[in-house]
Amino acid sequence: AQTVTQSQPEMSVQEAETVTLSCTYDTSESDYYLFWYKQPPSRQMILVIRQEAYKQQNATENRFSVNFQKAAKSFSLKISDSQLGDAAMYFCAYRSEDFGNEKLTFGTGTRLTIIP
Amino acid sequence: EAGVTQFPSHSVIEKGQTVTLRCDPISGHDNLYWYRRVMGKEIKFLLHFVKESKQDESGMPNNRFLAERTGGTYSTLKVQPAELEDSGVYFCASSRTVLNFNEQFFGPGTRLTVL
Numbered sequence: 001a002q003t004v005t006q007s008q009p010e011m012s013v014q015e016a017e018t019v020t021l022s023c024t025y026d027t028s029e030s031d032y033y034l035f036w037y038k039q040p041p042s043r044q045m046i047l048v049i050r051q052e053a054y055k056q057q058n059a060t061e062n063r064f065s066v067n068f069q070k071a072a073k074s075f076s077l078k079i080s081d082s083q084l085g086d087a088a089m090y091f092c093a094y095r096s097e098d099f100g101n102e103k104l105t106f107g108t109g110t111r112l113t114i115i116p
Numbered sequence: 117e118a119g120v121t122q123f124p125s126h127s128v129i130e131k132g133q134t135v136t137l138r139c140d141p142i143s144g145h146d147n148l149y150w151y152r153r154v155m156g157k158e159i160k161f162l163l164h165f166v167k168e169s170k171q172d173e174s175g176m177p178n179n180r181f182l183a184e185r186t187g188g189t190y191s192t193l194k195v196q197p198a199e200l201e202d203s204g205v206y207f208c209a210s211s212r213t214v215l216n217f218n219e220q221f222f223g224p225g226t227r228l229t230v231l
Contacts, residue, residue: 004158033217037222042224043224044119044120044222044223044224044225045207045222046222047219047220050217050219052217091159100171100172101172102147102149102164102171102172102211102218102220103149103161103164103172103174103175104149104151104159104161104220105161106151106158106159106160107158108156108157108158109158109159
């Protein structure tokens with residue numbers, strides 16, 4: 001079974017600075033997806049960024065980028081130029097690439113606080 | 117386009133009572149998923165519907181939980197009888213069926229408290 005570990009329950013960063021959230025995972029599969037989801041306070045969880053395991057290039061979405069290290073099974077999220085609206089719970093998640101096996105396996109989350 | 121909606125947003129019940137949670141997926145989404153987050157822990161998968169059929173129910177904790185999706189539209193998750201350890205936030209998500217990656221869109225969740 002796959003597992004996802006987020007070792008930082010809470011993080012804080014000054015507005016406009018850069019912060020990195022850590023995530024490690026364990027799997028015996030070679031093809032899979034990795035995700036970072038964001039859940040702002042009292043709001044729905046939304047997908048921030050995804051990475052296909054077969055791609056060597058790290059995914060980037062505007063101020064959000066990942067550092068995907070497949071051999072080390074590490075998948076960290078970097079948020080550049082942090083903004084107040086980035087304050088949220090961030091969940092790292094894994095999904096098999098097998099069609100029909102679409103369940104997401106989540107970590108325990110990291111609560112990110114932005115300091116004005 | 118309306119997002120995934122869940123009802124109620126909060127529910128407080130006593131141990132032994134029954135509660136039914138409802139999820140309305142995004143229109144046209146054949147896939148519907150239920151997840152649960154117990155306080156402070158990870159979000160765990162419960163089950164996955166494709167239209168009205170259960171594709172994967174490997175995460176359902178026990179037979180006190182019953183999920184249905186009649187007609188392949190909205191879904192209900194019934195807990196009967198509820199136990200203290202059932203407290204948590206229940207999330208629903210939906211997605212289209214596509215050949216490659218299909219993004220799961222999440223609802224706001226239902227916070228269930230069992231006293």
